Amino acid sequence: MKIGIVPIGHVKNERKSLEDDYWGGTISHLVLEDEMPEDSLEGIDSYSHLEIIFYFHQVDQSKIVLGKEHPRENIHWPKVGIFAQRKKSRPNLIGTTIVKFIKRQGRTIWVRDLDAINGTPVIDIKPVFREFLPKGKVSQPKWSKELMKNYWTEKR
Amino acid sequence: MKIGIVPIGHVKNERKSLEDDYWGGTISHLVLEDEMPEDSLEGIDSYSHLEIIFYFHQVDQSKIVLGKEHPRENIHWPKVGIFAQRKKSRPNLIGTTIVKFIKRQGRTIWVRDLDAINGTPVIDIKPVFREFLPKGKVSQPKWSKELMKNYWTEKR
Numbered sequence: 001m002k003i004g005i006v007p008i009g010h011v012k013n014e015r016k017s018l019e020d021d022y023w024g025g026t027i028s029h030l031v032l033e034d035e036m037p038e039d040s041l042e043g044i045d046s047y048s049h050l051e052i053i054f055y056f057h058q059v060d061q062s063k064i065v066l067g068k069e070h071p072r073e074n075i076h077w078p079k080v081g082i083f084a085q086r087k088k089s090r091p092n093l094i095g096t097t098i099v100k101f102i103k104r105q106g107r108t109i110w111v112r113d114l115d116a117i118n119g120t121p122v123i124d125i126k127p128v129f130r131e132f133l134p135k136g137k138v139s140q141p142k143w144s145k146e147l148m149k150n151y152w153t154e155k156r
Numbered sequence: 157m158k159i160g161i162v163p164i165g166h167v168k169n170e171r172k173s174l175e176d177d178y179w180g181g182t183i184s185h186l187v188l189e190d191e192m193p194e195d196s197l198e199g200i201d202s203y204s205h206l207e208i209i210f211y212f213h214q215v216d217q218s219k220i221v222l223g224k225e226h227p228r229e230n231i232h233w234p235k236v237g238i239f240a241q242r243k244k245s246r247p248n249l250i251g252t253t254i255v256k257f258i259k260r261q262g263r264t265i266w267v268r269d270l271d272a273i274n275g276t277p278v279i280d281i282k283p284v285f286r287e288f289l290p291k292g293k294v295s296q297p298k299w300s301k302e303l304m305k306n307y308w309t310e311k312r
Contacts, residue, residue, distance in 0.1 A: 001277060003211055005159040005248050036247070042224040043236030046297040049290045050239075053209075053250055055159055068198040080199030083281040086288070091192070092161050092279050094209055096252055098290050113291065121157065123248050125239040130294050131304040132242070134205045134254050135269065138286050141202040148287040 007121035008036050011054065015117045018058055018088075020072070022155040023115040028099075030114075030122055032107040041104055049128035050101050052114055055121040056093040064089045077143035085144075098128055113152065163277035164192050167210065171273045174214055174244075176228070179271040180310040184255075186270075186278055188263040197260055205284035206257050208270055211277040212249040220245045233299035241300075254284055269308065 013028035030052070032040065044050070068079040071087065082090050095116060102110035109125075169184035186208070188196065200206070224235040227243065238246050251272060258266035265281075 001163055003161040003163070003277070003279070005161050005250075007157055007159070008247050037223045037237075039223045040237040040239050043234060043240035043297070046236075046240070048293065048295040051252060053248075053252065067193045067195045078199060080202075081193075081196040083196050084199035084202070084283055086282050086285065090280065091164050092209075094161075094250075094280050096207060096209065096282065098288060100291065121159070123159070124246065124250050126242050126252065127240055127296065127300070128290060128294055129242065129296055129300055129304060131301075131307060132254060133289065133294070134284060135256065135308075137204065138284055138289070139204040140283065140285055141199070144283070144285055145287075148285060151287060152291075 005123050007033055007055070007123060009033055009122040011114065011116050011118060011120040011122060013118050018117060021150040022153055023113065024152040024154040025112065026114060027102070027110060027112055028114045028116070029108050029110045030125070038107050041107070041109060044101065044109060044127065045104050047101055047127040049098055050111060051096060051098050051126045051128055052111070052122060053124040053126070054095045054116050055123055056088040056095055057119070057121055058117065059089050059093055061093070064091065066091065071143065071147055161279050163189055163211070163279060165189055165278040167270065167272050167274060167276040167278060169274050174273060177306040178309050178311040179269065180308040181268065182270060183258070183266060183268055184270045184272070185264050185266045186281070194263050197263070197265060200257065200265060200283065201260050203257055203283040205254055206267060207252060207254050207282045207284055208267070208278060209280040209282070210251045210272050211279055212244040212251055213275070213277055214273065215245050215249055217249070220247065222247065227299065227303055
């Protein structure tokens with residue numbers, strides 16, 4: 001079974017190269033592809049947050065490791081499989097990130113804190129409903145908190 | 157640009173038909189496809205919640221409405237575009253839902269509260285990090301809360 005996906009828009013921002021950290025404060029705008037009608041965005045300004053589903057188009061597919069390995073090659077962290085980490089070199093190369101909605105103008109929306117580089121194809125935009133946030137307390141391993149230490153730090 | 161996606165697993169549960177509501181308490185198990193190594197799941201049990209990315213394989217693509225319409229054809233709710241709602245008839249037919257992790261056994265994981273029917277192709281599994289949850293207060297329109305009223309109610 002092969003599923004065909006078509007971009008519905010793309011990202012424009014100042015991030016030109018793949019980097020792991022310092023995404024905090026990044027402002028991106030997402031522009032609809034020509035095939036999408038402008039009113040597909042109607043009502044989006046009634047939400048504070050959106051989930052952006054996008055395609056890691058610059059990742060080298062031949063480098064994807066499925067089995068267990070040390071995240072970021074850090075030997076102080078345990079070896080985990082691809083589905084126990086969020087790295088971008090993964091099967092199907094799909095990223096999902098919750099961003100802050102800033103504004104919409106016609107066929108463009110502005111968002112804060114999207115960890116995707118300039119030119120990234122967007123494959124869906126979903127509004128965040130509180131009812132879809134985690135039910136109960138979220139727990140995660142210690143290494144993942146260490147990994148995230150500078151992820152949302154602002155670049156200086 | 158056309159992106160090719162391949163299922164990494166599939167859903168098994170008691171939900172055989174597409175229905176909008178009463179997903180609460182649903183227990184599903186996700187089974188890896190043969191191409192995925194068992195240790196792609198290594199370490200997944202150190203998380204409380206997972207994000208499941210899946211494909212709405214039973215939705216009729218010819219029925220997708222991109223422009224604004226009343227959600228669930230309810231005329232008391234405003235007309236909104238496809239990217240201001242979370243309905244399954246959407247471009248690229250991708251669903252993303254945060255579930256509670258229950259357990260793993262070999263190539264299978266058990267999860268609670270996945271709103272996907274039996275046989276649904278899974279295209280990615282990502283662990284939930286608190287650092288990826290919404291920053292700041294989440295707000296959403298009144299109609300969306302009304303729509304969600306029975307979504308997570310348990311079926312009796």
